[in-house]
Amino acid sequence: MSVAVVTDSTSCLDPARVAASALTVVPLHVLVGGRGRLAGREIRPGEVAEILRRGKERVTTSGVAPGEFAAAYREVAQRTGCDEVVSVHLSGGISATVEAAQMAREELAGELAVHVVDSGVVGMALGYAACAGAAAAADGASAEEVAGAVRARAGAGRTWFYVDTLEHLRRGGRIGRAQALVGSALAIKPLLTIKEGVVAPQERVRTRSKALARLVEHAVGAVEQAQGEGLEVELAVHELSAREAGEQLADQLRERTGVSPVVVELDPVVGVHTGPGTLGVVVSPVT
16 A cells, blocks of 8 residues: 555554555554553553552553654554554644644654544544545555545544543643533533634533433434435444443443444553543444
8 A cells, every 4th residue: 555544552453454455553652650561461451440440559641752753653664664654643632642643753754655634533433434444545545535535434434432530630730621611510410512623612511321321322313314314334342341231231332223224342552541430422424
């Protein structure tokens, strides 16, 4: 292929799908007590959830350094023989990862053409978009066409998620527009979404069960709308230390929509900011 696609670990893609799509995934970092670990390689989602529950060590995250991206781009070019790289990442409104990729692009100017795409999303919404770009590249699309396929798939997707507490988002500075909910957090169970690249409130409900019921309703509505437009839909259920609840959500969505969701653990970096018990749904129409 003349174009290769790179993404980051917040895409939450499993190794089999990464291999099948010929993607390269660059891991972000989780810092536990000041010691950095590569997300998905040196620390797993379950470990993050347990550390957060214990609350004895400070847990933060760190993006990919420009030098790491530059090294990854060079390795991809050498391994694949590609002429150009499309590098697609989580929303710039949530992380500085896109900025680091852009700095690496400038470093490689004249050596390798790199096109950086801010997906505006995170999780499997990003994963599906990266896979769409990889499929376009495999079909011989130009770098501009690959980037267009990524943007179209990411832009068509919808994400909703439930967190047990807003504290992790607040502490990590990723709370976005949901900051307005903090004062009443003890009285509500907020349902959140990603809107214009940042975390935003979807609605307020009083109990966890009602929040999850509304999560299903929003997802079913989005699936039905896409199917009404003649589009196929891929569904993902995200969970962090809540596998049984995630499977139950997937069963409900399967029964209501006829689409079989994949149940995916949140990437450790995302999990640091959402906390144990997080549940989410990604609706991704195939554009």
